[in-house]
Amino acid sequence: MNRELLLLGLLRHKDMHGYELHEFINRDMAFCTDIKKPTAYNILQKMAESGWVTEIEEQDGNRPPRKVYQITSEGEQVFQKLLRENLQQHHQARFxxxxxxxxxxxxxxxxxxxxxxxxxxxxxxxxxxxxxxxxxxxxxxxxxxxxxxxxxxxxxxxxxxxxxxxxxxxxxx
Amino acid sequence: MNRELLLLGLLRHKDMHGYELHEFINRDMAFCTDIKKPTAYNILQKMAESGWVTEIEEQDGNRPPRKVYQITSEGEQVFQKLLRENLQQHHQARFxxxxxxxxxxxxxxxxxxxxxxxxxxxxxxxxxxxxxxxxxxxxxxxxxxxxxxxxxxxxxxxxxxxxxxxxxxxxxx
DNA sequence: GGGCGCATGTAATGAGTTACATGATTGA
DNA sequence: TCAATCATGTAACTCATTACATGCGCCC
The missing domain is CATH 1.20.1280 (Monooxygenase)
Incomplete structure (x- = not known):
């Protein structure tokens, strides 16, 4: 659920589409995590199905359409729960x-x-x-x-x- | 290939059967790694097929038979290669x-x-x-x-x- | 007689990756 | 015109895990 936490946390800050999220994570968070494109798209789709985010298709001229995700109040509740779980946990590092x-x-x-x-x-x-x-x-x-x-x-x-x-x-x- | 390295390294020291290897790793190496039983058995089987180890079935009275593994000279060569690869590598820790x-x-x-x-x-x-x-x-x-x-x-x-x-x-x- | 330890395995599942496929725009 | 960037997705595959299945010996 840490990937969900990450995506929800970023969407809380600003509505974004899959490509944008993937790019941000792999450019600005590369020092601590990563996510592959199919994984990101897949999780976003699932979160939309669960009602944690809304999915709105946006068309800009003739560019490829993009699906903009926005966190819902249900998603915010999930985020709050996941965040608390994450902060109080510790997983043994395996090198x-x-x-x-x-x-x-x-x-x-x-x-x-x-x-x-x-x-x-x-x-x-x-x-x-x-x-x-x-x-x-x-x-x-x-x-x-x-x-x-x-x-x-x-x-x-x-x-x-x-x-x-x-x-x-x-x-x- | 790190699991292979681990198993070969232990077998280098002493012939062992799957249960024994699994037990050693999960008891005496729990602080740095782990391996589940099906994974251990599966890798040992594959290594036997590859000729890295020999598999000898041993029967002790009426107890369940056990497959004792012994590293071969080919296995030793693989071990030496894997060890060198491992020592010179560093994987970024993802927390x-x-x-x-x-x-x-x-x-x-x-x-x-x-x-x-x-x-x-x-x-x-x-x-x-x-x-x-x-x-x-x-x-x-x-x-x-x-x-x-x-x-x-x-x-x-x-x-x-x-x-x-x-x-x-x-x-x- | 019931549960634990010994000993091995199969099958289903899951999370995530790689490789592939598509197609428009932008800049050299 | 050729490559890179934008934008999304499917399909196949890998690695490892969980759950399940079997059966003997040993101890209380």
Missing amino acids: TDDIGLAFIDAIPSEEAILLLKKRRAILQHEFDVLNRPHSKAHSRGGMKLILEHQRRHLQAEIDWLDDVITRLTKEDI | TDDIGLAFIDAIPSEEAILLLKKRRAILQHEFDVLNRPHSKAHSRGGMKLILEHQRRHLQAEIDWLDDVITRLTKEDI
Whole structure:
């Protein structure tokens, strides 16, 4: 239901059509989530059927018609419920990238160090991108919170990886 | 392919049957991953078909027969390849719990604080469980690494949540 | 005698992705 | 004129989950 929460939350702010929602999420929220087009269209359709949003087809000249969605009062109630559920929950993070670490002793430590340095470079790049000046969409309170969360998370990741690499260098696994 | 890596890595250490592998993963690796029984059995079957492992049916008295898996040299090669791929990769963490934060201004801050404190309690509990004395399976080098990773991650999460709660208290969103 | 642990599996379902299909407008 | 952007959608597929089914041994 987190995708529904996301879409409803954005529609609360402003009526939008599917393409627009998809674009916003994948451009301005890429650092924390994503959604594919068919998924977005599909969920919007279902929410319209459930009465959470209204669907109005709009034609602008000869352009392809677009379906503009507007949140209903029922949708607002669902949003309020989903938001409260989301805020009080915590889901354990599963880092699939960790699996390999369990077997790191299966390869020579010099090689492991090289591979982990490659991983570190990707991580560092992600961190740098995050710290680049960003769009105005991120100046809103909530968005800043999420941005800060990612920043802290990535910093912790880098610190940890550096620690692992240091320990491997000292053969202190 | 991370599940394959996991199963191969465990089989490298010791021949095991499906039930045993499933049990080990869900008991001793619950803090970082999980696997359901049908998934485990299914992957093992496929790996046997691919020749990565051999499957030998063993009967112990009148008990249900069990299929013991042993890694082959081909499986070892696949393991080595998967391990290297895994170590040099990094996948961006997606925290679905963050979505709600984007819309935190939609509810009164006192209520948001209460909800986030509930979230913090869950987080703290997870952290405490992680720091409890743990099974001997975790004394191996790689496992200790993953355990340490989780610890660092959870600490960063708690620190960040505390920060958010403090800012909400000061109405400084 | 009833429930739990051991041991394996099948079938249905679900969430989401990829690949594909369509067609108009806009800019180089 | 060719590619990119706008705009929506269907169909097939993957991965993993839940629910279901089976049957023995063991302990209370």
